[in-house]
Amino acid sequence: MKKDKENCEAPARVMECALDMGETMLRCGAEILRVEDTVIRICTAYGGGIVDVFTILSLIILSWKADDGENYTLTRRINPYPTDLNKLEELNALSRYICENKPPCDEVERRICAIMAPAKKRIYKSKVTGYVLLASAFTLFFGGSLRDGLAAGVVAVLMYLWDYFFSAHGRNRVVYSLAISIVAGLLCILSVFAGIGQHIDMVMIGSIMLLIPGISLMNALRDMMCGDIITGILRLAEALMMAVAIAAGFGIAIMMLGGLL
Amino acid sequence: MIVQFFEKYVVMILTAAVGTLGYCLLINVKRNKIVYGCLGGVVSTFLYCVCVEAGLTPLLQNLIPAAVVTLYAEVLARVVKAPATVFLIPSIIPLVPGGRLYYTMRAIVDGDADNAKSYAMETIVIALGIAVGIVVISLVFYHISHKNIQYKVRFEPQRKSGQGGNEK
Numbered sequence: 232m233k234k235d236k237e238n239c240e241a242p243a244r245v246m247e248c249a250l251d252m253g254e255t256m257l258r259c260g261a262e263i264l265r266v267e268d269t270v271i272r273i274c275t276a277y278g279g280g281i282v283d284v285f286t287i288l289s290l291i292i293l294s295w296k297a298d299d300g301e302n303y304t305l306t307r308r309i310n311p312y313p314t315d316l317n318k319l320e321e322l323n324a325l326s327r328y329i330c331e332n333k334p335p336c337d338e339v340e341r342r343i344c345a346i347m348a349p350a351k352k353r354i355y356k357s358k359v360t361g362y363v364l365l366a367s368a369f370t371l372f373f374g375g376s377l378r379d380g381l382a383a384g385v386v387a388v389l390m391y392l393w394d395y396f397f398s399a400h401g402r403n404r405v406v407y408s409l410a411i412s413i414v415a416g417l418l419c420i421l422s423v424f425a426g427i428g429q430h431i432d433m434v435m436i437g438s439i440m441l442l443i444p445g446i447s448l449m450n451a452l453r454d455m456m457c458g459d460i461i462t463g464i465l466r467l468a469e470a471l472m473m474a475v476a477i478a479a480g481f482g483i484a485i486m487m488l489g490g491l492l
Numbered sequence: 493m494i495v496q497f498f499e500k501y502v503v504m505i506l507t508a509a510v511g512t513l514g515y516c517l518l519i520n521v522k523r524n525k526i527v528y529g530c531l532g533g534v535v536s537t538f539l540y541c542v543c544v545e546a547g548l549t550p551l552l553q554n555l556i557p558a559a560v561v562t563l564y565a566e567v568l569a570r571v572v573k574a575p576a577t578v579f580l581i582p583s584i585i586p587l588v589p590g591g592r593l594y595y596t597m598r599a600i601v602d603g604d605a606d607n608a609k610s611y612a613m614e615t616i617v618i619a620l621g622i623a624v625g626i627v628v629i630s631l632v633f634y635h636i637s638h639k640n641i642q643y644k645v646r647f648e649p650q651r652k653s654g655q656g657g658n659e660k
């Protein structure tokens with residue numbers, strides 16, 4: 232690979248950029264293989280050398296023997312973050328751009344910051360629509376009546392508001408699922424008690440579909456298949472615990488208010 | 493027969509499309525890619541209905557749609573140049589056993605051990621079917637797309653100049 236001297240960056244700086252990319256991708260819900268691949272590609276794009284990278288769900292270790300013969304190692308702790316496929320796509324495109332054009336590290340960091348900039352905390356119409364459509368449609372999908380769909384839609388809006396005020400960023404996702412499931416279960420029972428919905432089963436199934444950890448489960452499978460058994464097991468355990476927490480939450484709600492019906 | 497099939501399942505297929513649209517909005521898929529996710533949801537539901545009509549076992553009822561949708565997502569990922577996950581996750585959603593999970597929980601709460609056991613069994617079988625369907629197809633694509641990737645290794649007799657693996 233031909234190296235142009237004026238485009239040379241300090242190895243530690245390149246590693247920081249690579250780790251920034253890896254961290255942001257992992258947080259947005261990328262597979263381990265994609266993260267490791269990106270980090271290796273970015274490092275080797277800026278200079279030769281040998282790159283070792285080890286990633287699990289909460290940690291990236293990057294060790295690089297750069298062209299100047301020195302060994303560098305950086306580690307990065309990864310905190311949980313809600314999955315965002317939009318950002319993941321943009322990061323993926325950015326990583327292609329970096330490997331092709333080798334922009335200066337400052338530019339890379341600026342662009343990562345631009346992608347990951349925290350959105351203003353407000354009620355997103357698209358998200359509310361998503362909640363309502365998902366809950367109502369799956370209530371009908373599993374055989375509910377139109378009134379059940381309406382009840383599930385109302386419950387979904389209230390669940391979005393709960394999510395908005397007590398969002399799960401950086402907290403234990405299993406406990407959070409348990410809490411929101413209890414609230415959702417109570418809301419479902421109340422909606423049927425108030426006479427909006429007809430079948431408690433169907434309204435509850437619609438709300439369960441909102442909470443199901445589909446992405447964790449999917450990523451667990453994909454990771455295990457690519458040989459990253461450790462992360463696969465971590466993600467699978469998290470997804471199973473969330474599923475149990477959701478079932479338990481709705482169960483508690485039924486035990487609390489089931490007598491109303 | 494086709495008319496009867498559609499009369500029976502048209503609600504399921506339509507609601508699956510709408511529900512998948514909702515899920516795409518929920519996980520913030522890019523606007524111009526939502527339509528692919530919805531299409532995947534319709535395909536998986538349609539195949540699921542066909543498999544149910546054909547009288548296949550619950551394992552196959554979920555394995556076949558999952559496999560076909562994975563094929564769809566992986567091909568689309570290479571055409572549209574986006575991670576396959578973006579198309580795969582919304583497409584799989586209609587197959588997810590949310591209903592079974594609820595009935596399992598309900599049976600446990602009601603203290604109905606027999607029903608709880610059989611519903612739990614069904615939930616696991618469906619999840620397993622989806623998992624196997626995804627894994628089989630993804631494995632093939634994984635080996636195709638990573639055939640040419642070769643990183644620099646430490647104990648190589650002679651260093652090559654190229655890094656290899658320029659396609660992603």
